[in-house]
Amino acid sequence: MPFDLDTFFEICDYLDKPYISGITFSGGDPLLPDNREIIQAISTLVKFYYPTKTQWLYTGYKWEEIKDLPIMERIDVVVDGQYEDDKRDITLKWRGSSNQRVINVQESLKQNKVVLWCD
Numbered sequence: 001m002p003f004d005l006d007t008f009f010e011i012c013d014y015l016d017k018p019y020i021s022g023i024t025f026s027g028g029d030p031l032l033p034d035n036r037e038i039i040q041a042i043s044t045l046v047k048f049y050y051p052t053k054t055q056w057l058y059t060g061y062k063w064e065e066i067k068d069l070p071i072m073e074r075i076d077v078v079v080d081g082q083y084e085d086d087k088r089d090i091t092l093k094w095r096g097s098s099n100q101r102v103i104n105v106q107e108s109l110k111q112n113k114v115v116l117w118c119d
Contacts, residue, residue: 003038008045015050022054022076031059031066040071047074063103063114077117078103 014020023046030039043055055075059066060082066072079095079102087097094102094117107115 003042008042011042011046012049015046015053020053022050022056024056024058026056026058029060030057031061031069031071036069036071043071043074063101063108067108072105072109075105078105 011023015023023042025039025043029035039057046053046055054077056077056079057071057075058079061080063078063080066078066080072078077094079100081097081100084097084099087099089096089098092098092100101114102117104115104117
């Protein structure tokens with residue numbers, strides 16, 4: 001089903017709830033070229049209407065490939081790298097395999113190096 005304004009209003013219904021801390025972009029890969037424009041639009045609207053809500057993004061791309069995308073200005077945390085079954089580790093927070101990194105996007109952009117998210 002394509003994303004439309006009604007879908008955005010549905011997202012807003014959830015984000016209006018005080019116990020919802022933010023939005024996560026995942027599934028397939030939100031940064032595949034065909035997805036980038038709509039994900040960018042959603043992220044922009046969420047940041048405008050819900051500036052205190054966090055935005056997480058899961059992608060198979062590595063940080064070095066995506067750090068210069070305009071959407072990164074609004075994303076708080078990126079989990080980068082493809083899930084690798086042979087590196088599966090259920091003890092890891094926020095990621096499924098040890099090759100993936102949980103990156104603090106805004107600090108990484110400021111420092112021009114990868115800064116990992118601390119929980």
